[in-house]
Amino acid sequence: MSWVAENEEEKGGGVLSPRRMIGRIVSFSSGAEMEGGTKTPSSDSKEYRLKPEEELRLEVAEGKSDSVKLELAQGMAEIFGTELVCGNSYSFGPGSKLAVFTWHGCTLSIKGTPEMAYVARDTPMIIYLNTHAGVETLRKRAEKAEKRGPVVMLAGPVDVGKSTVTRILLNYATRMGRSPLYVDLDVGQSGFGIPGTIGASLVEQPASPDGEFANKAPLLYHYGSSNMGANPKFFKELCRVMADAVQKRLDASKKVKYSGALINTAGWVKDEGYSCLLFAVTTFNVDLIIVLDQERLYNELVRDVPPSVHVVYQPKSAGVVERSKRTRFASRMSRLRNYFYGNFESTYFPHTFDVKFSDLRIFKIGAPVVPKSCLPIGMTNEDAEMKLVQVAPSKELLNHMLSLSHATVDDEKTISTNIRGFIYVTNVDVERQTVTILSPQPRPLPDGVLLWSDVRFIDAN
Numbered sequence: 045m046s047w048v049a050e051n052e053e054e055k056g057g058g059v060l061s062p063r064r065m066i067g068r069i070v071s072f073s074s075g076a077e078m079e080g081g082t083k084t085p086s087s088d089s090k091e092y093r094l095k096p097e098e099e100l101r102l103e104v105a106e107g108k109s110d111s112v113k114l115e116l117a118q119g120m121a122e123i124f125g126t127e128l129v130c131g132n133s134y135s136f137g138p139g140s141k142l143a144v145f146t147w148h149g150c151t152l153s154i155k156g157t158p159e160m161a162y163v164a165r166d167t168p169m170i171i172y173l174n175t176h177a178g179v180e181t182l183r184k185r186a187e188k189a190e191k192r193g194p195v196v197m198l199a200g201p202v203d204v205g206k207s208t209v210t211r212i213l214l215n216y217a218t219r220m221g222r223s224p225l226y227v228d229l230d231v232g233q234s235g236f237g238i239p240g241t242i243g244a245s246l247v248e249q250p251a252s253p254d255g256e257f258a259n260k261a262p263l264l265y266h267y268g269s270s271n272m273g274a275n276p277k278f279f280k281e282l283c284r285v286m287a288d289a290v291q292k293r294l295d296a297s298k299k300v301k302y303s304g305a306l307i308n309t310a311g312w313v314k315d316e317g318y319s320c321l322l323f324a325v326t327t328f329n330v331d332l333i334i335v336l337d338q339e340r341l342y343n344e345l346v347r348d349v350p351p352s353v354h355v356v357y358q359p360k361s362a363g364v365v366e367r368s369k370r371t372r373f374a375s376r377m378s379r380l381r382n383y384f385y386g387n388f389e390s391t392y393f394p395h396t397f398d399v400k401f402s403d404l405r406i407f408k409i410g411a412p413v414v415p416k417s418c419l420p421i422g423m424t425n426e427d428a429e430m431k432l433v434q435v436a437p438s439k440e441l442l443n444h445m446l447s448l449s450h451a452t453v454d455d456e457k458t459i460s461t462n463i464r465g466f467i468y469v470t471n472v473d474v475e476r477q478t479v480t481i482l483s484p485q486p487r488p489l490p491d492g493v494l495l496w497s498d499v500r501f502i503d504a505n
């Protein structure tokens with residue numbers, strides 16, 4: 045799987061103050077679009093006039109509600125760092141939660157009925173822009189010294205805006221002509237992979253306003269659970285493998301090397317979760333940790349990370365929406381649905397076909413923990429956590445996601461081999477000894493070991 049960039053040009057420039065940075069961030073809109081006049085709002089639309097440094101926070105109800113359409117009628121505005129084009133209409137489906145922020149003032153027009161829409165004056169955007177300016181300074185220093193650029197990690201408890209700030213910083217970096225690596229270690233609410241995986245991708249252009257980066261060939265590793273606590277030892281092993289791959293990718297091109305990497309993490313920051321976070325800090329050689337919202341975590345990290353790692357504390361935005369278990373589950377289902385069927389912008393048509401039990405080679409990582417006395421001589425339960433265990437096809441497979449590995453033989457390297465895609469078991473026929481699967485590709489299944497995931501997909505299609 046290639047995740048190598050094609051255009052490799054280098055850029056220079058001086059250190060910028062945050063305020064000057066506002067003007068410096070490259071604008072993709074044409075001047076004419078930026079200056080575009082206010083359109084008369086139609087009767088079913090509502091207009092919002094935002095002053096500089098205000099944001100319009102929008103929430104679209106979940107379930108079967110209609111999408112909300114947003115248009116930038118005048119001025120300049122951005123959604124989490126992605127600049128909007130004046131006159132374009134942007135749709136946001138059920139469950140969307142976003143903020144349209146403006147540095148210079150703008151007029152927005154909304155069609156449809158959001159569950160919540162209000163203008164907020166108090167935002168931490170200037171702090172995030174400051175952070176971007178600081179990271180950009182580190183990139184320039186790295187460029188001068190021909191060294192690796194900054195590796196920045198976002199950390200914090202759940203629902204503090206870690207993924208959002210990662211997205212803002214990635215977007216600002218690309219608008220300055222950088223190509224950073226985006227690493228997502230959150231197996232529950234993965235930014236671009238599917239639940240139960242960790243991933244990395246090269247980011248060369250801002251995300252679309254709905255939040256998706258153009259991930260042509262992300263590097264994904266199978267974890268097999270959306271619960272990070274399911275097998276922390278295996279999680280750490282995957283971090284090690286991913287850190288190696290990231291280092292190689294940074295070394296492969298100067299542009300990426302100076303741009304560095306941004307790492308998004310999960311919100312489990314206690315006990316074993318904290319130990320995984322610390323492990324990731326050292327394995328990825330993180331230079332800067334941005335801790336959102338939790339002073340306790342900030343102080344713990346200051347105490348425990350090597351002195352060379354800078355740890356900064358930053359507030360969360362009051363706009364960050366807390367998500368219930370149900371909402372998180374719905375968002376995981378929606379990621380899976382998008383993987384097979386696409387979204388309302390681009391629809392995919394997955395294939396469904398039968399595969400014989402005898403043609404399947406399914407493995408699971410981690411053997412059940414058994415009493416010491418039952419283990420073979422010399423083996424510990426710790427070894428069991430990393431063991432590849434064959435799964436016999438049965439009714440138990442129903443609705444489970446399976447990762448198709450690039451590994452073709454089941455050796456110890458399988459657990460640290462990246463993933464080429466995913467399938468999902470829609471039916472198990474024990475009598476005929478077949479399973480029916482949903483696959484993005486037509487039959488036959490490509491060669492490769494299948495890895496069992498505890499993530500289930502409920503396909504409403």
Ligand SMILES: Nc1ncnc2c1ncn2[C@@H]1O[C@H](COP(=O)(O)OP(=O)(O)OP(=O)(O)O)[C@@H](O)[C@H]1O
Binds near residue numbers: 102141207209311361
């Ligand atoms: N300023 C804002 N206004 C409105 N919504 C926002 C704002 N900032 C973030 N959100 C929304 O709040 C939700 C939670 O934010 P985000 O996913 O970044 O938090 P997180 O800390 O990464 O959560 P998790 O711990 O689940 O990974 C997202 O739906 C995001 O779009």
Ligand SMILES: [Mg+2]
Binds near residue numbers: 206230
């Ligand atoms: Mg997140």
